[in-house]
Every structure is written in structure tokens, then in C-alpha cells.
Amino acid sequence: MRFVEFGHDGGQWQGPGQGRDYLVRAFAVQHTTPIALGYAITDQSATTLGYTGDTVYCPAVEDLAAISAVVVLDTSFHASRAGHMGLDDVEALAGRWPDRTFIPTHLGDDVTGSDQPNIVFPSDEQTFTLNTLDGYVTGPNDSRENPFGDGAGMLHKWMSAQATDEDRAILERVIDDWGAVVMGRKSFEKNEGEGGWGEGGPVGDVPCFVVTHHKPTRSYPPVFTFVTDGVASAIEQARKAAGDKVVGLHGATVMQQALPLGLVDEIRVHVVSVLVGGGTPLFGTLDSSVTLERTQVMATPAATHLTYRVVR
Template identity: 40%
Template structure:
């Protein structure tokens, strides 16, 4: 069985987006190098440093869990997530016009634990990725996260959407990180200790 991995790009002061959801600074490393990496979505190609490409390339997660807010902000990624993963959307209400037969989305209305269970079943031996701070925080509180992967970007945003603020169950102890340095980003991967 794969791991449940919370992975986000984050500023040095802990924000995954600016106050108006702007992500250009924390995603700048996606276009910082000469290695062109195509994704499942032909409209989303990245140009990474060789070091970042090695982190990015190991393959799409078997499933991805997100919240309704990101689903709406991205306009459902045009009907298919760039990584090609099946997306489980945690929501109180299924949006109008969904689900669609041609789009790999499952709407989960009975909480994050159910979303993780369904995503793990679908992913099999592949990882399940958590794609938002709120979902990550809820999963941490329920001991459902195996790995935290942070793409740490050398920028201070000063304000915005924090990755880990407001954890009710703290402290959460992490293992020694693996560290991969690249131009414009340091890739950190921590096992969550239980």
C-alpha cells in the first residue's frame, strides 16, 4: 500500500499562497530549469532543474485528495488534474453539473477519513497526495498522514494561506528529512512519527 503524502510548495515563512490565493512565488521553481517535463495535462508543462525533475518525475500519485475550495479555484483543472490522478473532492455538497462521466473526480460528503479510505483503495500501491492545507490539517489530526513533503521556496510572503497553522493536535513529531537542494527550491521529505 502506498503512503498518504501531504505535499505543497511553501514560502520560508510557512505560506502556500498569498492572501489572494496567488501562487506565482511559491511555484516559481516549476519554471526554473532546462528539463522540460510534460504532465498528463498537455496544457501544463514544467521546466525544472535536473534536481527538481528527479523529485517531480517518479510518477503521478495514485489518487489526490482536495477540498471543494481548490476544486472551485482551479475550475476543476479543466476537467482533469495535471498529474493525471483521480481526484477525491471533500465537500459538504456536490457542485451543480457534477459528477461527470468523462472526468476523474469523486465527491466525498462524509469527511476526510472516508476520502482517504476511498483514495487508498483506488491507489493501491501508489501514493495518495493531499493537496490543500485544510485537508492536510484534518488528516494530521486523525493520524492519516504518513509523509510531509515540502518544496521550500526562498521567499518571504509575509502573509497568506499557511500550511500548518491552527493544528489542534500538536506537537506532531517528524523524522529526519531527506533533503534535495535545487535552484529556487529545497525539497524536504519527512516521515510522520506515530
């Protein structure tokens, strides 16, 4: 554990934490006490979480909103009062930055909801964890014997007995929507056959197209087609097989290859409240930024389910 002390005017610190590098910036905000600071925490994927602390609406709050993907705000009242922001201030920020997510906390009884789609209200039974879209889909040392990786066995708990009705409805919709699957060779080898998917793929008998450099020398169930001429070819073949249904991308490798090629229309992410500290990143390093439009958010005790449209 590391303690960093900032002065009245804020400042910044950069260094390691749990195996990752972080940049922490402190901003002087305006409260009734002489010293009040807000914070922006940026990880090595360049994604920033902002926290305002107790403050009125001031330039430092706008600075935090401008650089953060998610902003947590102390919002005690429906309208602003001395030393505190109100929901009216949060709605002004949300309207100015519609591509950010704003999470008001420290809520008074009169703050119950908002019409702004990018304001998310936590309930007593929910925990919100910032797990960026560059987060890990497995822990370290994943293998056929350890498919989720070290410390990541809970990543699929929203599909298990801990699932709520909302979790199950999301899973059923995925199963109903997918008409074909594209995956990488590693995902295939970790999960096919006995002890994994059995005689089918991740969605039973839905056709699966496996992107690989070399076709296997042994035979596999007919649900699998092995594609050696790249992810674009695999997706094209999957589209024909899917007909009017969706082509699902399974695993990180195919996502990392397909996204820069403009072959991804929608991204669905299921964020579990855990930090595994390493493993397989969903997106890795992209050559350029990709603009997303969030179209759905559902939070359950097991996961936060996010849907994004890829903006072209």
C-alpha cells in the same frame, strides 16, 4: 525597519515585523572580543531559528541548539580554535540533537562535508531561507483569477523553465508515485477546468477525491469524486483507488484535517526563498505537537525540497 540594542549579557525583545510577531532573544557567547552575542528568533508559530555568531563551544551555544529548529553556526575550521567553533563542535551538537538542522557557514577550505545527516552545507550557489512547516502555501487574496495569491507567483517556479534536473526528477517522482489525490473544495474550484487543469486533475487522469459539504449541482469530468462525509472517508476511498501507489493530499485544508487523525505518513515540502507575509498556512494551528523525522533534503537554486516521516 526596527533596530534593537542588547547589552553585554543579552536580553530579549518582542514585537511585530512584516505583519508577524517575533520574539528575539540574545545570548552572551564567548569570542575573543569583549562583546559577542548569539540570537534566537521565534515566530508566531513558535518555530525558532538560532544563530551563534563567532564563538567557541559554550553553554550559550547549547542553549540555542536546545530551543531552535534550525541553527546557523559560524564554523571557520575543521577543528575548534581560539574564538571559533570547528566542525567537530558542530558534529557534537548534531549528534546530541538529531532532530535539529545545523547549517555551518563562514567555512574554511578544510571544511568540506560531514557524515552527520542533519548538517547541511551551503554551496556558493545556494541560499538557505528558514520557511517553517507552518509557512504559507499561497499569498494573501488567492482566488481563481489569482491562484497563488499576492506576491507568491514564484512558489511553483521549481516546476517551470527555471527548474533544474534535480527539480524535474522530484516532480516526475511525485507524478509516478501518486495513484490518487485528495483535495479540498477550494483547491478544486480555483484550478479545475479551462485555464487550470483542463479536463483532468493536478496529476492528469489520476483519480481525485474532493472533500466538500455539498456535492455540486453541475457535472464535472469523471476524474473527480465528491465526498461529503469527511476527509477520513475521502482518504479511504482514495486508498482503494490508488492500489499500491501513494495517496497525495493537495492543499492546506485536507492536510490540517488529516494530520491530527493520524492519516498522514509522510510530508513533502518544497520551500521557495520568499516571505509572502500572509495567506494560507500549510498547517495552521495544531491541537498538539507532531513529531517528524527528516528523511531527505535536496537544495536547488529554485527550492529546498524536504521530506519528513510522521513519527507515531
